Amino acid sequence: MNLLNLIQEILQIKRTTFFDFLREKDFIRPLTPQQIEELRRNVGSVNCANCGAAVDLASGAACAHCGTPLSMLDVKQAEKLVEQLQKAEDRAHQPVDPSLPLQLERVRRQTENTFRGFRDDDLWSSVVDISAPDLVVEGLKLVARWFC
Numbered sequence: 001m002n003l004l005n006l007i008q009e010i011l012q013i014k015r016t017t018f019f020d021f022l023r024e025k026d027f028i029r030p031l032t033p034q035q036i037e038e039l040r041r042n043v044g045s046v047n048c049a050n051c052g053a054a055v056d057l058a059s060g061a062a063c064a065h066c067g068t069p070l071s072m073l074d075v076k077q078a079e080k081l082v083e084q085l086q087k088a089e090d091r092a093h094q095p096v097d098p099s100l101p102l103q104l105e106r107v108r109r110q111t112e113n114t115f116r117g118f119r120d121d122d123l124w125s126s127v128v129d130i131s132a133p134d135l136v137v138e139g140l141k142l143v144a145r146w147f148c
Helices: 003-014 019-025 033-042 073-091 099-112 122-125 135-147
Strands: 028-030 045-047 054-056 070-074
Touching: 019 028
Parallel strands: none
Antiparallel strands: 028 070, 045 054
């Protein structure tokens, strides 16, 4: 499956437009007032990137049909993404520490041993006096017991 097919599937699942997808990923950003003014001087009208309607630059900087502000492709963001993907590719080819599975298993067992007693439902009734007038104090006592 190539990247274009993957993007199309994502868009169908999320029910979003390609423009919204690009904006969500910061590939598209709104134009600055200076850029809008430059467009007004050089171009009379542009098409909305979201719905395709004509946007008259003399009357505003947003689509009159759908309200989408004028935006442009952020090339620097695309370059950042390519750089991130290249770094991820480089990390994918680095050797994995052969002792990693053992380390993970050790940490899992330590965590299970630490929280083993907290699985019992009657633990809380034996530790916290629910009839006490101040449940906050009782809760703080319980937290203090964890650290002792």
